Amino acid sequence: MNIFYPIQLLADWLTYSVFCIVSDTTLACAVNFFIYDTIKIFILLIVIIFAVSIIRSFLPPEKIRFILSHKNKYTGNVIASLLGIITPFCSCSAIPLFLGFVQAGVPLGTTFSFLVASPMINEVALVLLLGLFGWKIALIYIVSGLVIAILSGTVIGKMKVENLVESFVYQNSINANADQPNMTWSDRFAYAKKYTWDIIKKVWPFIIIGIALGAWIHGYVPTDFLARYAGADKWFAVPLAVLIGIPLYSNAAGIIPLVSALTEKGVAMGTTLAFMMAVTALSLPEFMILKRVMKIKLILIFAGIAGVGIVFTGYLFNWVL
Amino acid sequence: MNKTIEVIGSGCPTCKKLYKETLKAVSDLGLEIKVEYINDVQKIISMGIMQSPVLAVNGKPVLVGFTPDMEKIKKAIQDNL
Numbered sequence: 213m214n215i216f217y218p219i220q221l222l223a224d225w226l227t228y229s230v231f232c233i234v235s236d237t238t239l240a241c242a243v244n245f246f247i248y249d250t251i252k253i254f255i256l257l258i259v260i261i262f263a264v265s266i267i268r269s270f271l272p273p274e275k276i277r278f279i280l281s282h283k284n285k286y287t288g289n290v291i292a293s294l295l296g297i298i299t300p301f302c303s304c305s306a307i308p309l310f311l312g313f314v315q316a317g318v319p320l321g322t323t324f325s326f327l328v329a330s331p332m333i334n335e336v337a338l339v340l341l342l343g344l345f346g347w348k349i350a351l352i353y354i355v356s357g358l359v360i361a362i363l364s365g366t367v368i369g370k371m372k373v374e375n376l377v378e379s380f381v382y383q384n385s386i387n388a389n390a391d392q393p394n395m396t397w398s399d400r401f402a403y404a405k406k407y408t409w410d411i412i413k414k415v416w417p418f419i420i421i422g423i424a425l426g427a428w429i430h431g432y433v434p435t436d437f438l439a440r441y442a443g444a445d446k447w448f449a450v451p452l453a454v455l456i457g458i459p460l461y462s463n464a465a466g467i468i469p470l471v472s473a474l475t476e477k478g479v480a481m482g483t484t485l486a487f488m489m490a491v492t493a494l495s496l497p498e499f500m501i502l503k504r505v506m507k508i509k510l511i512l513i514f515a516g517i518a519g520v521g522i523v524f525t526g527y528l529f530n531w532v533l
Numbered sequence: 534m535n536k537t538i539e540v541i542g543s544g545c546p547t548c549k550k551l552y553k554e555t556l557k558a559v560s561d562l563g564l565e566i567k568v569e570y571i572n573d574v575q576k577i578i579s580m581g582i583m584q585s586p587v588l589a590v591n592g593k594p595v596l597v598g599f600t601p602d603m604e605k606i607k608k609a610i611q612d613n614l
Contacts, residue, residue, distance in 0.1 A: 272598070273583040305584055305598075307543055307574050312583030384575060406601060 216252050223248035242431030249344070249423045249469065254412070256339045257419075261411050264335045265404035268298050269395055273309060280318045280326075288322035289369070293361035296329025297354070306501050314377065315384050321369020328518050329361035332493035336415060336465055341488070344472035352529065353485055360489070360521035367517050376510035418466030426473035433477050444480035450526035453483050454519060457490025467491055481533045486526025493518055536614055538564075539589045541571045541580075548586035551600040555588060558606040564614075590614060 214220075223244050227233055233240040276295045283291055306327070313323040333354055341350040374382075395403070442449040460467060468488060475484045499511050540555050542548025552570045559568055577587050584598030588606070590613040596606065 274581060277583060305543075305545075308577055308583045308585050311574060311578045315578060384579070402601065402605070403599065407599065410599075 216248075219248055219251050219255075222251065238431045242427045245430045246423055246427035249427070250420065253340065253343045253419060253423065253469070254416075256343045257336070257412060257415075258408060260339050260342075261335050261408040262404050264298055265407040266400055269400040269403050271295065271298060273299060273305075273312065276326075277313055277316050277318060280313065280322055281316045283322070286366070288319060289325040289362045289365040292318075292322045292326040292365065293329040293358050296326045296361060297333045297358075299326075299330045306498050307505060310502065310505055311381060314381055319369055320374060320377070321365045321367075323365075324368045324514060325361045325365025327514070328364050328493055329358060331495065331498070332361065332489055333357045334492060336411065337468065337488060337492055340419075340465070340468040340472075344469060345475075349481070349485070353488070356485070356525045356529075357489060357493075360493075360518060360525060364514070364517045364521055368514065371513070373510055373513065376507045376513075378505050378507070381505055415465035419469060422466035422469035426469040429470075429473035429477060433473075440478070442474075442479040442483055444482070444530040449480065449483045450486050450523050450530065453487035453526065454490040454494075454522055457487050458494045458515075459496045460491045480530045482526040482529030482531070485529055486522050489522045489525065490519070493522065536566050537569070537589075537591055538566050538610065539569045539571055539592075540586055541573065541577050541589060542586035543574050543577075544572050545585060547600055551586040551588060551596070551606075554600060554603060554606055555610075558603060558610060561603075562607055562610065564610070 226247050227240055227244040228235055231243065233243055276292075276299065279295070280288055280292055309330075310323060310327070313326065314320065338350055338354070341353050442453075471479070471484050471487060475481060494515055499515065502511055502514075538555065538559060540548065540552040542551065552568070555568050559566060574585070577583070577585055580587065580589070580594050582594055582597055586598075586600070587594050588596035588609060590610055593613060595609040595613050600606075
């Protein structure tokens, strides 16, 4: 049974009885789609972000670092990528995370695995994928995101690029044991409530606009319209989607509902996944900030390897899905 | 010993917000302590922390990584002064 069925009933009732729109018209279709998606996405956002925040309150970055500084190189990449899933990542914490990891002796490759996984597999992207494409696509996104993070970190670790990190980084070294203020359950709930609210406050306009545009496309654009330009048989669609995704970081929340509508109109699924990964994992503002701790060459290597991984994933899923 | 209240951040919007809220908390509490805003990530790292912002009272981190509501900030300051 579809657990979102009550929302569909509510959307039907609002569209046909409250707004009195004649059913089976394009307008009814678009309005119904907008109401249904908006309610569903916001319920999912609240539930999932709250749950992730509670888990996260048990695993602050300092604890993650403690775990990572005691792993060998290979399991380190895997664990770093997994832990990256639940860690929030905004460009303002990129520097403290990078310095904190490297100075506590976490290998550079492991640090990069974390830097790739943390923004790419974030809860807002997951909610939107789950709500708009279903759990299979969301799961594919998580798994391929993890694989890209593990491989990128492993490759960078093998490249011996320590000399491309700004020299001051290695001049300080610190102990991985942090003195953390203790949290009670009521602190955790307060933190989760606050964090969920902050995120919703930040992303809601983008999501509403994205869903509205998506609903409009859903109702008014012919189904195969985009297949001609971005179907699975167009080789350039994936790299192009990745390039477009790099500067779009801050609007990830609004882009996904839009992309969901585009997928319906013929953009291949792999291209869509690659686009989303590029939007989240490769962010121009983050690169600018990382320049303070590493040479541009290392940022290019990092973006290049993750970018190639994303393009490859896009082709793979265009081919298998 | 001199009492200190510091907000240490990387210059991000959340950090500035915590600084503003802390200023207000200190004046609401009627404390005569200057709140310092420190934009030095290395200082956060040497405290063993990897999130910004940090509210430190007498050099000890009491709030880490996010800006809670006003009551929490006041309590964190009072409990640790």
